[in-house]
Amino acid sequence: MSPNFLVINDEPVSLEQALSYLQSDGTFQNFLASILRQHVITQMLKQEPDLQPTVAAIEQYLEQCFENNQIYESQPFQYLEQFLKDNQIYTVEQLQQWLEDNHLAYEQFLERIIRTQTWQNLVDHISRPRLHEYFIKHKQKLDKVLLSCIVVDQETLAEELRDQIKAGESFEQLAQDYSIAENRMHGGQMEPVSPSDLPDEIRIAIDKNPQSGSLIGPIDLQNRWYLLRLEAILPSALEGEIEAQLKAEIYQEWLSQEMATMNVKMQVTQWLSLKTSTP
Known part of the structure; x- marks a missing residue:
């Protein structure tokens, strides 16, 4: 038995007991991962003080x-x-x-x-060494498009609205008058979205005609008809929140790779023979 790790209400708790408690409640892996993560960081700081x-x-x-x-x-x-x-x-x-x-x-x-x-x-x-290459690799997912939509229950109505817009009627006004989507009072304008998150039909239509103001649809999505207008394509740039996000992703990827290559040996005798079953 190893020396006492803790004393709880005057009762000693050995390291083996403490580890068994972590194993029993399913938190041992997180506990070990925290140790490995900090070890990786400490070793790097020794190399780069x-x-x-x-x-x-x-x-x-x-x-x-x-x-x-x-x-x-x-x-x-x-x-x-x-x-x-x-x-x-x-x-x-x-x-x-x-x-x-x-x-x-x-x-x-x-x-x-x-x-x-x-x-x-x-x-x-x-x-830093991977940032630009990583940005180029993921740029398609980082780019955004700005769309407006009119959502109705009937295909014939969606087609009529499309024809009216082509004839010069206001998309925003028709959205307010006919759309059943919550954004109708804002002229149908949607939040910026990544093209990779859009349904295939919409993404393909944008690729074919990426001009601002182009109409898409009507498209049947989950028994509702969507008429969309492309407002703008918002290309991503390696700055601000995107730069910080990518740096954090590269760092986490590096950390995971370093941890995965570690050879970890438990040096607690009784822990080595501890059963892994939980009550």
Whole structure:
């Protein structure tokens, strides 16, 4: 039996017992995954120590900003830079007030900054070599189209409305007058959507005629007739939320691959013979 891992109500709990509890309630795999994930990160930070900012470097950056009441752009401190801007912190007094309002000690604040900035630096470091290629590969799913629709129950009505629109009637007004969709009061305008999420008939029609204002349909979808108008194609760009999303995806992919290649051996004697059945 290994030394006590915990003491609960004066009763010792060994490491084997603790692991068996995790196994019994089905959380052992998540527990192990958390350990492996942190081990991968720790090993990478050993190889690339500059990814983890020091307290001295953070305080030097803060001092520089506060001396001039100006938040400077800094690649190693992007998170801290954005944090100061978002909270309008330009002086030592403003930082102290923020800490008091959020019930944080200065040391806790530094820990939060180091943890979050390290994660951001690590994500940037891992994703940078693959980011452009990854964006090109997934661009079709990231692009959006803006559509308006009129939804009715009868095919003949949908065809009549199509003919009226071609003759010059207002799509928006006909949507308000006839559509049974909830967006009728907004002229039938839909939220931007990825072409890959559209039914095949609509996506193919857009590919054939990608001009703004082109009509699509009527198309029968789940016993309702859809008449659509293409408002705009919204191509994606490698910036903002899309860039952050792709960086996070590349990072998670790297992390999963690193964890999958690990050779893990349990060093707890009794755990090795523990039955995996649960009550």
